[in-house]
Amino acid sequence: MHLGGSLTTESACAYAHSPGVPPHPGPEWTRFICISDNHSRTQCDLPPGDVLLHAGDLSSWGYPAQVMKTLDWIKSLDYPTKIIIAGNxxxxxxxxVPPFGEDLGPESLATIREYVRGEEMKKANVHYLEYESFEFMTAAGRKWIVYGSPASPKHASGAFQYSERQAAQLIYDKIPSDTEILITHTPAKYCLDLTAKGKKAGCRVLxxxxxxxxxxRLHVFGHIHEDAGADMIDTDAGVRVAVNAAIARSGTAMxxxxxx
Known part of the structure; x- marks a missing residue:
């Protein structure tokens, strides 16, 4: 499903945000609002929900001020739980990544890295994940286990990138087996990863x-702006929802x- 459609099963539903989306289905369900790749853009119509998930690329070019613009926006959003990762x-x-640009020495970089994990973020219910898990409980009493990874295959210069299969295996082998919600910046290979040039750019190891x-049960990612949407994947344990939540082109949350 690409933007504008919907997918439904007995245990999961996925929609592109629009006026016709059904209301929250009730306390037996958890509603996740999924976005990615806002690249410092903070003008986005987001619906209510229980959890906000952001799959990386908070900024355009990686400067602290650009990241802070997105962090301030996310802090202001009214969700009980907000979970974010970085992107390339x-x-x-x-x-x-070594210091870059003017006035971006180690001190300013250390400041933003401390801030993203600091008390001000936590007080705003924002949780930054970098190769780590996080558990939270909804108001209805459902505990969810989330894992976040900012990594993606090497493409030009960027952050959190890998170029060798062995490096990718080390990264993804760290994902705990009890993970229920997985947030990665990269898509998996052949899953909502088609670029404008016709290349399937997702990660085979993932x-x-x-x-x-x-x-x-839910894999949220971004990175490939052109292939935003959702899919339902049959597994031995049931259905997994895969979401390319990139909003860089459409501004539409999933x-x-x-x-x-």
Whole structure:
């Protein structure tokens, strides 16, 4: 499903945000609002929900001020839980990227890296994940286990990138088997990863890892702006919703309802 449609099963529903989207289905469900790749753009119509998920590329060119613009916006949004990761554009958040640009020495980079994990963010219910898990409970009492990874295959220069299969395996082998909600910046290979040039640009290693993540019911990613949308993937354990939540072109959030 690309933008404008909907997908529904007995345990999961996915919609592109529009006036015709059904209301929250009730306390037996959790509504996730999924976005990615806003690239410092903060003019986006977001619907109500239980959880906001952002799959990276908070900024355009990785400068702290650009990241802060998005963080301030996310802090202001009225969601009980907000979970974010970085992407390949978010250079200032990657400790392996050397200082760049004017007035961007180690001190200013350390400041933004501390801030994104700091108390002000937590007080606003914003949780930044970088190769780590996070557990939260909804108002209805459902506990969800989330894992976030900012990594993506090497393309030009950027943050959190890998170029070798072995490096990718080290990254994705870290995903715990009990992960229910997976947020990555890159798509998996052959899943909503088609570029404008006709290339399937997702990660093959991530695709292989997902096959063994039986508990994973929702995979949210972005990176490939042209292929935003959702898909339902049959697994041995049931249905997994895959969402390319990139809003860089459409400005349209994706809504996913999961039965608790």
């Amino acid at each position: 554009h978010d250079l200032c958040l990657d400790e392996d 695709r292989e890892r997902l096959k063994s993540l039986e508990a994973c 809504i996913v309802d999961l039965r608790n």
